[in-house]
Amino acid sequence: MAPAAKKLKSAQTVSAKIKGKQRADPQPSSRFKLVAGSYEKLLYGLEGTIAEDSTFTLKPIFIFPAHVSCIKAVASSPHGGKWLATGSTDEIIKVWDLRRRKEVGGLMHHEGSITHLSFPSRSHLMSASQDGTLCLFRARDWAVLRSLKGHKGPVNGIAVHPSGKVAVSVGKDRTLRLWDLMRGRGVASTKLGKEGELVRWSTDGKLLAVQALSNIDIFNAEMTLLHSIKHPSRIHDIKFCKRVENDSQVLLVGAEDKKVSVYTFKDVEDPSNPPILVASFVGHGNRVKAIDTLVVAIPSSSTTTVISTVSSDGFIRLFDMSHLGKSEKDIQPVAEYDAKGTRFTCVTLADQDAETPLTAGKRKRDTKDSDDDEEDEDDEWKGVVPLDDGDGDGETEGSESD
Template sequence: MATVTSIKRARLASSSKEKKKVQPVAQNDHHLVSSTKGKQRAKQSTKPASDDTVLPASFKVIAGSYEKLLYGFDGSVSLDETKDGYKFELQPIFVFPAHVSCIKAVAASPNGGKWLATGSADEVIKVWDLRRKKEIGGLMHHEGSITQLQFPSRSHLLSASEDGSLCLFHARDWVVLRTLKGHKGRVNSMAVHPSNKVALSVGKDNTLRMWDLMRGKGSASTKLGKEGEVVRWSTTGSSFVVQSKNTIDVFTVDMVLRHTITHPSRIHTIRFSKRVNGSGELLLVGAEDKKLTIYDIPDDPEKMPTVIAEMTGHSNRVKAVEILPLALPRSTKANAPLSTIILCTASSDGKIHVYDLALLPADQKAGSEVLQISPVAEYDTKGTRLTCVTIADGEALEHASSVNGKRKRGDEDSEQEDEDEGWGAHEQEAEHDESG
């Protein structure tokens, strides 16, 4: 059998307990070619992790498509003196067929953006070194299409699949630390809490499940009465949403339904974000109506979220959205902002759009006229049906840190060791208690 491509000579395989389910992938050294029951216990353990990393000054956008093509872009921001503002640009760096079937999920590791993971209907998760623009190998643990990928930290990758399971991989030697089973049928979506201690998942079995990532087992579940398609935590981790068709259900952390939002058209993607100007949370909704709709989340949990703005410009459904806090170049203007948040969308129209969330004013609240916001940068793939998108960090600027900016990006290995705490040194397969 062909050998496995290595990451620092470590094998893309699992421990002996998982070896039967993980197959090596043939080495091809493929480079990225440039061609232009515990609800209460869970509630107590969901304290958000501190966000104190230095913000990147540039970024990379990676998008997948039905046509198996993987697109990569370098993103930059510079001062635009003519318009007394900032200029955002996307520069293509690669495009090539990355899988043998459609690409359904992409994810980039945070705090440095070293690793990229891509998942496909071919049942393989491919791992790429973004810094070297090189394919590392394939993880073949799942026996169904990959539906979602997420890096909870830069040393861990979580995957969801149509085979009904979730897998937590260690991003140093790529062993399987956890296999979470419990869904009967495909897992459509999963979301890791900001604390990195618990995760949620929804699937074809109409069930919402909560997983204890520290212990590698299910901690709670509830029947939704409909198929959940996307699940997302709020930025504070104090609530979450489940999307199904054109509805969004808002839940408290202990799985109590608070609100149901009915969107005007079929929804494909949702994402929470903080505001750039002012305080509070936003809910970003991409749908068949060719827009990314922004809902304001009131401070009073009893009040319904309301539409305050729309990101426009696409000519077909918005399939995916991702966000990234970004440092801005220093300006001579008094009180010039040091940072912003960019939104990146991928659409079936074949276009990648970048939006600047700083264009949403602080006083844009419920009752205001719905603001129309145009993209600040775009790239047209000329008809490729894009399915997913992610944003990776570029270089960091020391002057712009996040809210608690006390720590600069340090030694990767030592930080990875810190992140490994509590995730479990040994792999274990967790069967969910079906009575839960």
């Protein structure tokens, strides 16, 4: 096992801040949207449907050049939200109305490539950049609520806790930083001893995974190192996912070995019981670059979880999580789309419906339902207000506990 990382100073604040009621999941639908970005600057949109006989289909609904440079990140707003955000090495975040399939505009607050995007709620967007900052935007008017500073170098990845109250980030400075989203400030940091490339919370928010090259370290909320996984090949994405048949969870790992490996935990709190590799989602002919998951409904039946994967082989593939645990260890895709050699970099799954073609043009102001998603936003976000720290620049530096 790799040596334990130094615990976060004031680490007890992590578990304290994330306690409380978790957000309720939206009612699953048998229709969903899949959006993927590529090195070739192209944005692909697919519509997924599930028939009563559990047949999955992927239908292309749009493809166009969304940026002037490589697309590095894509995210969709949760809980029936309508927003899509894309980030690029052109240093711009593009925002799209996924319901109308219209471009809203560009957010140009960062001065470096966009490395990660995440919607902590359906009316707030978080971004990370190589300029060393994280930004929190409000979807009502896309104002910058907070510009969080603390990393001494590029930020590689961020993860918002399921409660929406805190976030963690990793960067080239080999540190993991904790951010209080209710107050818009940094509260603690720890040295990892290596450059974290990705960070992910488990579905219940009790575990934290940090990925670096072919290694994954699993921590609890108190930042105690529980397990270290040495994967056989270079890792490009990781994601926790619940099993379909119960509330236990697995860790999905997409890597250079052209598949998504599935790790399970017998007793995650027991360091003597390491994660076990139990199965693989296969079918790609090149590295798996990104993974996303979404709970969907099977008509006249129950629910399942779909797993979307994109690869440098030009394929978008869809897998059914309910196939895990059956006789086959190598699980085949239930649907796929061939983009003819496009080198995909990122993917997101959205549960919204849309009815009109997506066009890459300027969006005229239409206030009819512009605030629909914000009216019933969780009360906890009402404490996040536009920032003014007295110097007129609209920014603050996250407080440190170094």
